[in-house]
Amino acid sequence: MAKKTRARAAAGTGQDNPRRPCPCGSGKRYKACHGAGDDVIVTRPFSGLAAECDLVAMREFLPSATAPLPLAPPAERTVTLATVLPGASAALVRPDGEVLIGMQVQTRSGDLSADLAKALAWALEAAPGSALPVVGPGLAGEPTRLQDVLDTGATLDLTVHADFGWWVPPPEDGSEPAADVVATLERANSVILPTEPVEAEGVRSAYWVDTGAKAHLRWVRPEPEDALQAALARLQARDELNLSPETRYAGAFRAHGLLVPVWDLDREQHAKEWVEPVAAFAKRLDKALAETTPLTDAERRARDALAGKQVTLR
Incomplete structure (x- = not known):
């Protein structure tokens, strides 16, 4: 019981x-x-939160990013949500009392929302200088979820970092970090994929990513999967699915109940050069999402073809 x-x-x-x-x-x-x-397994753990798309991006593909966590009143502490913390810890409290919660962790239960709420509850009671290596089944405490402790109407004010320098705050005495700390940072920084947000009107949770071999646009979408698939199929049937003639729609992956469409991009173009094409596509997609007529034969064939380009992340 x-x-x-x-x-x-x-x-x-x-x-x-x-x-x-x-x-x-x-x-x-x-x-x-x-x-x-x-x-x-809770397939859509962040459902009901305005920050859902931000949380999925931080969990799945942003390498180094932070954001103030919008706690519901009457919260008094400032909490920073991070993609990954040193050692992939679930949470840590710095010596000055700053609280950080990690999204990309070593272990998890079937409900990421509950895991994060547990880590937060631990951190708010922990002593300065403490770290919580893992979270998941078995962590003591009254079970809650992020939906119980966050301002559900608030999105995240995300900062995407070029490296993990924020792991180590500058020493107050101006001294240099220890050699082992520097080595850890260098290892972490060496595997970062250059990532930048594509900031345009009507666009949120879209990121340019350079994998080394090619560049991608990864865009977390909040719509129900069936509605988004139908809209993408309409655009495909009209030859309007690509961002520009030089791009290619590569497919989509499912992550925590949402679809993340992906486009292959020209690596020679900077992230800022995709702002206008992405904004124009956003308008086309909004119009397609608003259509209510049944799919045509061509659109159904396009939907079936696109479904073959989807994978699910576990």
Whole structure:
């Protein structure tokens, strides 16, 4: 019974009406999902948060980024959310009391939202200089989710960094970091893929990424998958799916319940050169999303072809 109670609390539900859809976004009935009491996989852990797309980007492909975590009132502490912390820790409290929570961690449970809320609860009570290496099943504390502790209407004010220099705040006495710290930073910095946000009107959570062999645009979309697939199919059937004649739609990956379309780009062009093409595409996509007529035969064929270019990240 205690196990079932924990699962219900993690999903933010009570015991009434177990036949209703589970609020975790899995598409299952509550009694067959979080009401079952097992450590089930929550397919859309950040559902209901305006920051959902930002959180998915930080979890899956942004290498070095930070953002103030928009805690719900009456929160008094300042908390920084980070893509990855030293040692892939779940949380740490710096000697000056600054709290940092990591998205990309060593272990996880079936509910990333609950994991992050657990790490946050630990960090707010931990002593300065402490670190939480892992989080997931078994961490003590009242089970909550991010939806319970964040301002659900707030997006993240993300800063994408070129390196991990923010891991080590400048010493107050002006001394140089220790040799082992410098070596750790150099190793981390050596594997960063250059990444920049594409900031344009009507565009959010779109990022230019240079993988070395080619450049990509990765764009986390908030729409339900069926609606987005239909809109992309309409554009494909009209030969309007590419950002420009020099680009190619590569496909999409599913991450935490959302689709992330990906385009191959010309590596010779800087991220800022894609602002106008991406903004123009955003307008075409919005129009396609607003269409309600049934798909034509050509659009259905395009949808089926695009579905073959999708993969799911676990």
